[in-house]
Amino acid sequence: MTGRKRFGIRGKIFTGYLVIILCLVVSIIAVNNQISSMQTERNYIINHDIEVHGLTNEIEKQVLDMENGQRGFIITGDESYLEPYSMAASDWKSNYNKLYDLISDNPSQQKRLQDIRDNINEWIQYTAEPSIQMKREGQDGDILSFFKKDTARSKGVEDIRNQFDTFRTTEKGFTKERADKLDNQNAVLKTSLYVLLFFVVLVSAAIAVFVSGSIVKTVKAVVRSISAMSSNGDVTQRINVKSRDEIRDLADATNSLLSVVESREWLQSSTNEVVERYQGTSTIKVLGEKFITGVAHFTKASAGAIYIREGEGGKASFMKKGAYAAPMNSAGRDSFKLGEGLIGQCAAEKRLMVIDHLPDDYQLIGTGLGDVHPRSLLIAPVMFENEVIAVLELASLEAFTQEHIDLVENTTKTFGLTIDSVIRRMEVVRLLKESQAITEELQAQSEELQTQSEELQMQSEELRMINEQLEQRSIEAEGKSAELQQAKVELEEKAKQLALSSRYKSEFLANMSHELRTPLNSILILSEMLAENSANGLSSEDEEFARVIHSSGQDLLNLINDILDLSKVEAGKLEMHFSEVNMSELPSQIERNFGHMADKKGLTFDVKKDSDVPDIFYTDEKRFQQIIKNLLSNAFKFTEEGSVSLHIVKDKAFHPQVGADHWLKLSVKDTGIGIPKDKHDLIFEAFQQGDGATVRKYGGTGLGLSICLEFVKLLGGQLELESEEGEGSTFTLYIPSLPNGLMHNAPILAMEESESEVAAAISDDAAPAKEVKATDDYTIQEQEDISVKEDESFFKGKTVLIVDDDHRNIFALKTALENEKMNVITAENGTQCLEMLGNENDVDLILMDIMMPVMDGYETMRRIRANERVANIPIIALTAKAMKSDREKCLEAGASDYISKPLKIEQLFSVMRVWIINK
Known part of the structure; x- marks a missing residue:
């Protein structure tokens, strides 16, 4: 690897991702430029056209004010009617000049505007002023004859109106032309996006093919090699890899493993062949010859001898019983005792010796052409019952390898038992020959000895088989170990991928929550104001439209919350808070919440609680x-006639889990459409209902029962369903009372929360720190809201600074606050906020958005609190990305209170009132 630079898999993958990211960056820059152009055109249409229409209406209104004032004065003679006339007469030219400048790019419209101006001046000069002067001089009769004589002058204002209508119609046509142009640009942008997407996909596919092609080939070769090892296949093949990366390392490691396995197979097969050579041998001499020949053959020894012990104790000596390629001029030493020479020392120490670099005068190895000097010497003891029963000596022209040494050790392990068995058989034969003349009793004893010898032979065979089985199991265990290690690596990689996928999903849900709730905030605030403000001049139908918009927005908010709740449960990040529940108040709460729904649909609604149900749960x-x-909502939705009931009992038959005081059984029964048997499991899945017809007729997202089932599991309970199609349904909830929360052996444990987990958003942190929690009943919060409405002058004259980068939210909040006679100033980011606070000295309250460009809400609040001049101004943090820890972050940064979007106007006014009072 020194000749070429290493280019690892990580580098390949990183390079591929870098290329893709560069393509995406280029695409984003191009799309952003196009969007910026479209945004500029859109802003022009909004700002220019709205201002043109506004000034047009204002001038027309001022003309009407002059006409009304002139008529009122002529009829009554009261000078107060001339006040709007005089004010409009002095102001309309200023608005006319602004409007004339705005349409400077349209000469035809300027010409129409000049005609309108001339008509207004003509009406003022020849109609309004003369008639007013005549009324002041008391010439009432002249006034009547004045208008009868010239009726065209009395219709001057009507002509001006017609001219304004023509002017506005023309401007609307120009607005439509600009909108059509913007639509064409949008179509071009879509086409560009598809082309860029296709290009990025092609580049990504090419990179994926290149990187995967460099990995898969070697991985397949490794898999084939491992399969060969596990199935006793050919392990002599090696993997050749030309790349300089981790795949090369994997191939080298696999080749090393194959070498080890091949070496072990050779060792096992060689040991078996050596053992098979001397099987069935009946004499020590033949046994020694066969053993030394087999061992020398597989170790590539050039000479060797085997010495077997004779005698016991201090008289024991080792006699040569076999030789391999003995020197021609000498047969070597015929015998030795313990401690004599190296071979005697080896027997005394009971250990194997290998001696390399033998001296030149060491005994020569003879061949037909001459004598050669051996290079290496190996001496190994043969053990039986922890005693040296024989000694093996080998000489070689080459150094003995570790494989040769392992082979010698393997063969000598069982050879001792064979020597002892042969010696015993020879002893038996000798005794048989000596006992031919002895009595039948001695002959029987001889037969017994023969039987024992056979048993020993069987034991020897069994030991050999056991040894083979152990070796085979060792090989299989090593193969499985390699497979397990590979599986472990794959599982760890999959675990990393799952963790990464979970993080991406959490970030996606958090961002989508922010993006959906920001525009939803404006929709809910403005629709609520339109629906509840009867003084805004809307018709009853328009007010109903506003209520429908507000209701639809609230439904969308509930759907977002349901989806986030479900994702929170699926991620295992939902925290359970166990506390006391007052069961005595539960029936009345439920009746208040659902009684109006039952009355509306004409259903019988019954809530029953048995007397033995404990008050505290x-x-x-x-x-x-x-x-x-x-x-209950599900029951009312699918029940058209009949009844819906809730029955609460203390369950005595259900087996309580560890740590539960008692169990409750709650049955929700209805006489609705019912559920087919084959759909019972389906309805508990997310976004599922019984069938397509049910979805079309009754609506809904299919999340309610799915979330219910997950919550029931987290509370340690069970949810059962009994239903048949057309006969209604009964949902039965079994839930334990757990004073100490869920125990360690509960069905599901709540995992620790993560700050990056989006599922902790929305509901848990929606209420501000000093806000009273709302319920479905009339609460203290609602009473405070009523008191605020009664004191309509409380907010009058107060100054509020709104800091938000979303113009829709600014418009909605500004409109709501100005309806309360408040002074409202706005800033689009933290930097503008600080600049305004430097110029304003009488700000009573700040409404601070968190997610803003240039400077976000956190940094802005810290800088405000660091400025002693404005440090005591109350700051209410407003944000659509309501994460689990956002409240604490906002309070630590300097916020006085915290409210999540979408806002409720009554809730906002309540919190504002508290902080303005405490200022």
Whole structure:
């Protein structure tokens, strides 16, 4: 690897991603430029056309004010009627000049505007002023004859109106032309996006093919090699890889493993062949010859000898019983005792010796052409019952390898038992020959000895088979170990991918929550103001439209919350808060919440609680009530006639889990459409209902029952369904009372929360720090809201600074606050906010958005608190990205309170009132 630069897989993948990212950056820059151009055109249409129409209407209004004032004065003679006339007469020319400048790019429209100006001046000069002067001089009769004599002058204002209508119609045509041009640019942008997407896909596919092609080939070769090892296949093949990356390392490691396996196979097969050579041998001499010949053959020894012990104790000596390629001039030493020479020392120490670099005067190895000097010497003891029973000596022209040494050790392990067995058989034969003349009793004893010898032979065979089995199991275990290691690596990689996917999903849901809730905030505020403000001049039908828009926006908000709740449960990041639940108040709360729904649909609604149900129940109250409300809402939705009931009993038959005081059984029964048997499992899946017809007729997202089931599991309970199509349904909830929360052996444990987990958003942190929590009933919060409405002058004259980069939110909040007679100033980011605070000294309250460009809300609040002059101004943080820890972050940064979007006007006014009072 020194000749070429290493280009690893990580580098290849990083390079591929870098190319893709560069393509995406170029695409984003191109799209951004196009969007900026379209945004400029859009802003022109909005700002220019709205101002033109506004000034047109204002001039027309001022003309009408002059006409009304002139007529009122002529009829009554009261000088107060001339006040709007005089004010309009002095102001309309200023608006006319502004409008004339705005349409400087359109000479035809300027010409129409000049005609309107001439008509206005003519009406003022020849109609309005003369008639007013005659009225002041008391010439009432002259006034009547004045208008009868010249009726065209009395219709001057009507002509001006007609001219304004023509002017506005022409301007609307220009607006439509600009909008059509903007649509064409949008179509071009879409086409460009598709082309860029196709290009990025092609580049990504090419990079993926290149990188995967460099990996898959070697991985397949590794898999084939591992399969060969696990199935006793050919392990002599090696993997050749030309790349200089981790795949090369994998191939080298696999080749090393194959070498080890091949070496072990050779060792096992060689050991088996050596053992097979001397099987069935009946004499020590033949046994020694066969053993030394087999060992010398596989170790490539050039000479060797085997010495077997004779005698016991201090008289024991080792006699040569076999030789391989013995020197022609000498047969070597015939015998030795313990401690004599190296071979005697080896027997005494009971250890194997290998001696390399033998001296030149060492005994020569003879061949037909001459004698050669051996290079290496190996001496190995043969053990039986922890005693040296024989010694093996080998000489070689080459150094003995570790494989040769392992082979010698393997063969000598069982050879001792064979020597002892042969010696015993020889002893038996000798005894048989000596006992031919002995009695039948001695002959029987001889037969017994023969039987024992056979048993020993069988034991020897069994030991050999056991040894082979152990070796085979060792090989299989090593193969499985390699497979397990590979599987472990794959599982770790998949775990990393799943963790990365989960993080991406969480970030996506957090961003989508922010993007959806920001425009939804403006929709809810403005529609609520239109629906509830009867003094805005809207018709009853328009007010109904506003209420429908507000209701639809609220439904969309509930859907967003349901999806985030479901994702929170699926991610295992939902935290349970166990506390006391007052069961005595539960029936009345449910009746108040759903009684109006039953009356509206003409259904009988019954809530029954048995007397033995304890008043105090320990669970997560919020999730518990949400389960009941979802089940009851589902029952009312699918019931057209009949009844809906809720029955609460103390369950005595259900086996309580560890840590549960008791169990409750809550049954929600209805006489609705029912659910087919084959759909019982389907309805608990997310975004599923019984069938397509149900979805079309009753609507809904199919999330309610799915969320209910997940919440029930988290509370340690169970949810059962009994239903048949056309006969109604009964949902039965079994839930334990857990004073200490879920135990370690509960069905599902709540995992620790993560700050990056979007599922912790929305509901848990929606209320501000000093806000009273709202319920479906009339609460303290609503009473405070009523008191605020009664004191309409409370906010009058107060100054509020709105800091938000979204013009829709600024418009909605500004409109709502100005309706309360408040002074409103706005800033689009933190930098503008600080500049305005430097110029304004009487700001009573700041409404601060968090996610803004240039300078976000956190940094802005810190700088405000660091400025002693404005440090005491109350700041209410407003944000659409309501994460679990955002409240704490806002309070630490300097916020006085915290409200998540979409806002409720009453809630906002309540919090503002508290902080303005405490200022």
